Amino acid sequence: xxxxxxxxxxxxxxxxxxxxxxxxxxxxxxxxxxxxxxxxxxxxxxxxxxxxxxxxxxxxxxxxxxxxxxxxxxxxxxxxxxxxxxxxxxxxxxxxxxxxxxxxxxxxxxxxxxxxxxxxxxxxxxxxxxxxxxxxxxxxxxxxxxxxxxxxxxxxxxxxxxxxxxxxxxxxxxxxxxxxxxxxxxxxxxxxxxxxxxxxxxxxxxxxxxxxxxxxxxxxxxxxxxxxxxxxxxxxxxxxxxxxxxxxxxxxxxxxxxxxxxxxxxxxxxxxxxxxxxxxxxxxxxxxxxxxxxxxxxxxxxxxxxxxxxxxxxxxxxxxxxxxxxxxxxxxxxxxxxxxxxxxxxxxxxxxxxxxxxxxxxxx
Numbered sequence: 001x002x003x004x005x006x007x008x009x010x011x012x013x014x015x016x017x018x019x020x021x022x023x024x025x026x027x028x029x030x031x032x033x034x035x036x037x038x039x040x041x042x043x044x045x046x047x048x049x050x051x052x053x054x055x056x057x058x059x060x061x062x063x064x065x066x067x068x069x070x071x072x073x074x075x076x077x078x079x080x081x082x083x084x085x086x087x088x089x090x091x092x093x094x095x096x097x098x099x100x101x102x103x104x105x106x107x108x109x110x111x112x113x114x115x116x117x118x119x120x121x122x123x124x125x126x127x128x129x130x131x132x133x134x135x136x137x138x139x140x141x142x143x144x145x146x147x148x149x150x151x152x153x154x155x156x157x158x159x160x161x162x163x164x165x166x167x168x169x170x171x172x173x174x175x176x177x178x179x180x181x182x183x184x185x186x187x188x189x190x191x192x193x194x195x196x197x198x199x200x201x202x203x204x205x206x207x208x209x210x211x212x213x214x215x216x217x218x219x220x221x222x223x224x225x226x227x228x229x230x231x232x233x234x235x236x237x238x239x240x241x242x243x244x245x246x247x248x249x250x251x252x253x254x255x256x257x258x259x260x261x262x263x264x265x266x267x268x269x270x271x272x273x274x275x276x277x278x279x280x281x282x283x284x285x286x287x288x289x290x291x292x293x294x295x296x297x298x299x300x301x302x303x304x305x306x307x308x309x310x311x312x313x314x315x316x317x318x319x320x321x322x323x324x325x326x327x328x329x330x331x332x333x334x335x336x337x338x339x340x341x342x343x344x345x346x347x348x349x350x351x352x353x354x355x356x357x358x359x360x361x362x363x364x
Contacts, residue, residue: 026065029057033072036080051080058086063093070097079104088113092120099124107132114138119147126150131157140166145174152180164191172198182206189214193354197291197300204299211354212347237286244272248280257281259314266321282308284355296322298332302340304355306348315340 036042036050058066070087073079074097084104088095089112098105099113099121110131114122115138122143125135127150139151140163148167151157159167168191171177178199181187189210196207238244251257257277265274271293279289282304292300298319305315316337 051082054083066094070094074098074101077103096124110135122147123150129156133158133160137163149180152184208347211350238272240272248276263317288355298336303348306343307352
């Protein structure tokens with residue numbers, strides 16, 4: 001480049017753009033880029049010229065050159081807007097750099113990209129320092145599970161309530177999303193507790209710990225949000241529900257609905273009666289109790305029993321009976337009994353409150 005100032009070279013560089021030679025145009029593109037960065041006091045008119053010529057030159061360049069240009073301008077706050085939009089809509093190898101970082105791109109620009117391009121573009125947008133709710137909503141709707149995981153790991157991505165609910169519903173059926181979902185610091189607490197029933201023990205422990213640490217005021221807000229979300233019906237009741245309910249109510253009226261009676265229900269095969277009694281004992285809805293027992297989810301059962309302050313021996317009885325078709329029932333039940341003893345009552349009670357909101361919502 002000559003000793004002339006960048007500004008004085010601009011007209012010459014623009015004139016050179018008429019040269020049809022590919023090699024010369026590539027050289028010109030790089031020289032024009034250096035002129036842009038070397039001229040921090042550009043006027044608005046000069047900015048407009050840089051933008052127009054760079055866009056024109058870029059259209060004729062091969063992928064590697066366009067990718068180099070995108071990387072050069074990606075972090076530049078005053079980069080030519082038309083050029084950045086052009087690069088953002090290029091193929092993924094070019095667009096990635098500006099989609100991940102460019103401060104020039106507006107929400108309108110990003111929405112256009114995530115609505116019309118593929119997963120690589122969506123993933124690049126998903127790791128921007130900040131992602132608005134509007135953009136995240138589209139990514140949750142159009143992104144595959146890899147893209148969704150990328151978005152969930154980004155604490156700078158804001159998710160609306162609806163997008164958070166949609167993300168959790170998808171995560172429930174995809175174990176690869178479990179950790180990203182539970183680890184998301186901004187996930188509403190009621191949705192976090194929805195994940196309890198599907199994640200592994202290590203992640204369940206994280207949920208219990210977060211419940212125990214939650215500010216009481218925030219806990220009430222989370223419970224209110226959860227109650228507003230929960231449907232009034234979770235599915236069909238078993239055929240013997242009415243008969244079993246009448247029997248359980250009769251026992252309750254006679255003061256005979258004790259934890260020991262629940263164990264008797266299990267031993268005699270009265271599972272519906274056991275579920276109704278368990279739901280009444282813990283003040284949770286029938287379907288939540290059913291979900292725990294049908295999955296033989298003994299650590300969830302431990303949360304229920306611990307919250308109700310049942311003796312460990314009774315929990316152990318329930319565990320053994322529920323695992324009675326397992327060759328190592330006693331060994332596993334004892335392992336759960338140890339976990340039961342280590343489970344903090346406060347954490348159990350707070351967790352159970354999220355499960356109870358289903359019963360509250362159904363009664364409303």
